Amino acid sequence: MDEVEVVVAHSERATLRVGDVFLKVDADQARIDAEVEAISLAPVPTPQILWCKPPVLAIAALPGTTLGRLGGPATGSPAAWAAAGAAIRKLHDAPLPPRRGRAGRSSGALAAELDDECDALVATGILPADLVARNRQVAEAALRPWTPAFTHGDLQIAHVFVDGDEVTGIIDWSEAGQGDALYDLATFTLGHEEHLDxxxxxxxxxxxxxxxxxxxxxxxxxxxxxxxxxxxxxFAPGCEVDVLRARM
Structure with a gap:
């Protein structure tokens, strides 16, 4: 019997790995439903769903390795990153799924949430006021009209698997739905600006x-x-706070 590996765990959800099976436990059934739906509709390689009995979703492991993680070294050739870009474009050009995803929040709601969060970051002393103010200014360009696309909604590089220069699969579709395509591209390259081209x-x-x-x-x-x-x-090297500091 293989040991149980805790891949990620917090108060909202947890992912466990046992051999070649991943078990996703989610307190919100809507996220499980969204993931199952998105996997069935996405025109890119996705993991096989083995079974689904909410609050647990079981999926098969994908071949290959990820392109890295935020705060860690990125791997893969330029061709592998380009292949990931092509797969993302194929997703964004696909027919729209029925529901709105994480990347589909309205500009007004997002601006209000952002302003509240900026105030909280400064009031609690988590980040200095000048760093928050500068990045709030930069963030304004994202608050514009956009054409809905089929978006993944949480397209971290750790969610894209490649084998050589071929994309073998994309995981974690619980935030998928209609949204801003550039949100996906930004999430995928967050902390790895050197691979954006x-x-x-x-x-x-x-x-x-x-x-x-x-x-x-x-x-x-x-x-x-x-x-x-x-x-x-x-605050770890290469993570979100370093991303914010790079805009100064």
């Missing part, structure tokens, strides 16, 4: 770099306090 070589045209930079700031500002409260370290 490779990704865009595969993705193609129609990308506003100012908006990518804005999403880096916006996503990081919204994440810092949550990560700190759930046992993660956004």
């Amino acid at each position: 490779d990704v865009l070589a595969g993705y193609g045209t129609g990308v506003d770099l100012e908006v990518i930079h804005a999403w880096w700031s916006l996503r990081s500002l919204l994440a810092v306090r949550w990560l700190s409260e759930h046992g993660f370290d956004p």
